[in-house]
Amino acid sequence: xxxxxxxxxxxxxxxxxxxxxxxxxxxxxxxxxxxxxxxxxxxxxxxxxxxxxxxxxxxxxxxxxxxxxxxxxxxxxxxxxxxxxxxxxxxxxxxxxxxxxxxxxxxxxxxxxxxxxxxxxxxxxxxxxxxxxxxxxxxxxxxxxxxxxxxxxxxxxxxxxxxxxxxxxxxxxxxxxxxxxxxxx
Amino acid sequence: xxxxxxxxxxxxxxxxxxxxxxxxxxxxxxxxxxxxxxxxxxxxxxxxxxxxxxxxxxxxxxxxxxxxxxxxxxxxxxxxxxxxxxxxxxxxxxxxxxxxxxxxxxxxxxxxxxxxxxxxxxxxxxxxxxxxxxxxxxxxxxxxxxxxxxxxxxxxxxxxxxxxxxxxxxxxxxxxxxxxxxxxxxxxxxxxxxxxxxxxxxxxxxxxxxxxxxxxxxxxxxxxxxxxxxxxxxxxxxxxxxxxxxxxxxxxxxxxxxxxxxxxxxxxxxxxxxxxxxxxxxxxxxxxxxxxxxxxxx
Numbered sequence: 001x002x003x004x005x006x007x008x009x010x011x012x013x014x015x016x017x018x019x020x021x022x023x024x025x026x027x028x029x030x031x032x033x034x035x036x037x038x039x040x041x042x043x044x045x046x047x048x049x050x051x052x053x054x055x056x057x058x059x060x061x062x063x064x065x066x067x068x069x070x071x072x073x074x075x076x077x078x079x080x081x082x083x084x085x086x087x088x089x090x091x092x093x094x095x096x097x098x099x100x101x102x103x104x105x106x107x108x109x110x111x112x113x114x115x116x117x118x119x120x121x122x123x124x125x126x127x128x129x130x131x132x133x134x135x136x137x138x139x140x141x142x143x144x145x146x147x148x149x150x151x152x153x154x155x156x157x158x159x160x161x162x163x164x165x166x167x168x169x170x171x172x173x174x175x176x177x178x179x180x181x182x183x184x185x
Numbered sequence: 186x187x188x189x190x191x192x193x194x195x196x197x198x199x200x201x202x203x204x205x206x207x208x209x210x211x212x213x214x215x216x217x218x219x220x221x222x223x224x225x226x227x228x229x230x231x232x233x234x235x236x237x238x239x240x241x242x243x244x245x246x247x248x249x250x251x252x253x254x255x256x257x258x259x260x261x262x263x264x265x266x267x268x269x270x271x272x273x274x275x276x277x278x279x280x281x282x283x284x285x286x287x288x289x290x291x292x293x294x295x296x297x298x299x300x301x302x303x304x305x306x307x308x309x310x311x312x313x314x315x316x317x318x319x320x321x322x323x324x325x326x327x328x329x330x331x332x333x334x335x336x337x338x339x340x341x342x343x344x345x346x347x348x349x350x351x352x353x354x355x356x357x358x359x360x361x362x363x364x365x366x367x368x369x370x371x372x373x374x375x376x377x378x379x380x381x382x383x384x385x386x387x388x389x390x391x392x393x394x395x396x397x398x399x400x401x402x403x404x405x406x407x408x409x410x411x412x413x414x415x416x417x418x419x420x421x422x423x424x425x426x427x428x429x430x431x432x433x434x435x436x437x438x439x440x441x442x443x444x445x446x447x448x449x450x451x452x453x454x455x456x457x458x459x460x461x462x463x464x465x466x467x468x469x470x471x472x473x474x475x476x477x478x479x480x481x482x483x
Contacts, residue, residue, distance in 0.1 A: 031282065038279060119268075126272035133280035136416070141282070 021154045025161040028145040032166050035138030036084070039169065042130045043078060043091060049127060050075050050098075053120050057101065060111035067104045070097040084167045091131070092171055098124070135169045142166045189478055190418075193409035193471065200402045201343065208350040208395045215354050215388050218381035219361035221374075235353055242352060246345035250287070250302040250309045257299075259289035259311045273322065274310060277329045280414040281337050286310050295433040296320070298447045300332035301341055308336040319427055327411060327420030331447055334410035340403045347399040351392035358388035393459065400461040408468055412475055422472035429465045 074094040081090040148154040264271045286308035296316035302308035310332045428448045449462045
């Protein structure tokens with residue numbers, strides 16, 4: 001009678017642990033998906049800001065064609081990119097092109113003083129920060145999920161929950177690791 | 186000495202848990218003390234008084250966002266009215282993985298900020314006009330990260346639990362002492378009775394000390410979590426240095442809301458066990474140590 005009682009208690013405990021670990025893995029997975037979606041939202045925001053920025057700069061600095069084209073092309077690459085790896089590479093290229101554009105803008109005092117440009121600059125600064133933070137949050141979520149997948153006891157329930165490891169969002173080139181300082185204040 | 190924000194977070198969470206556990210033990214001790222003086226039969230009065238006190242604390246926790254905003258006369262802003270502030274808060278909440286809180290401004294020349302609200306979905310973060318005037322974008326980001334840390338760590342809830350427990354201890358002690366004047370348990374153990382009285386006399390002070398300790402640990406945790414969000418200890422450190430140098434104090438400094446501000450308006454320069462915040466110089470030193478640890482330590 002006692003043996004039956006103990007077995008029942010053990011089975012109940014096992015079920016509780018299984019539910020708890022299953023939900024934990026599922027929740028961590030959702031965080032990762034949410035994190036990636038946020039990166040895409042911010043990249044899209046930046047994409048939307050760019051035509052306006054290019055037009056504003058063109059208004060004051062039409063001869064700087066190379067730099068403006070570099071930005072427009074890089075933007076197109078980001079929109080075409082598929083998956084974490086490609087997006088990260090295209091994103092790095094666009095950041096670099098925008099840096100180039102802001103450096104050129106330094107030579108045009110009328111442009112720097114225009115309210116339109118100043119507003120765009122703040123929006124660009126905040127969007128670059130948001131992209132960086134979205135990447136950071138995504139990587140933290142991936143870290144938590146990947147850790148749960150390889151540690152005990154959650155690793156026992158990976159098959160049951162159907163979650164898999166995810167890639168970190170890594171910046172491909174070492175020179176791109178410095179966040180662009182697009183604020184001139 | 187190098188310090189990582191993860192180690193600091195783990196330490197402060199452990200201490201919070203320990204303190205709340207000690208407070209709970211104290212509640213049990215207080216109930217025991219009453220039973221030694223008065224006997225279990227008369228203890229029924231306690232749950233009624235306790236329930237009333239509980240209702241009070243939890244009602245104010247539930248509506249904390251509205252209550253604090255009203256008391257400080259905070260005005261809500263949006264992206265159109267204050268674009269840079271709104272952007273900074275938006276950035277930090279993305280790093281934190283939290284929903285966008287309501288952002289408000291308090292008209293006061295003293296630099297300060299607070300966060301409140303019963304959960305992240307109903308959170309409010311406010312900044313004084315004084316703070317917005319004296320801080321640059323990096324410092325503002327640091328302060329915002331500290332406030333979002335309070336939201337993410339559910340500190341309004343933690344402090345409500347601590348306040349309730351402390352209140353409970355004080356009420357039990359108060360009722361116990363009063364009742365012991367009228368009824369006395371037929372006890373052949375006078376030592377237990379004396380122990381009971383001593384515990385009940387000291388209980389309210391002990392409860393306040395423990396509650397203040399919890400508040401200090403949550404502030405330290407918020408500093409460490411802010412670094413987890415921004416990975417830039419210098420921003421918050423420079424903001425705290427500016428706050429330390431400034432001597433003006435916010436107008437709304439009643440006891441009810443003094444604990445929510447980033448820099449306590451009530452506490453003086455000397456350290457006290459009743460302080461709700463750790464000393465500002467200590468906070469600055471810890472952040473400096475994190476800066477020296479280098480980027481993203483594990």
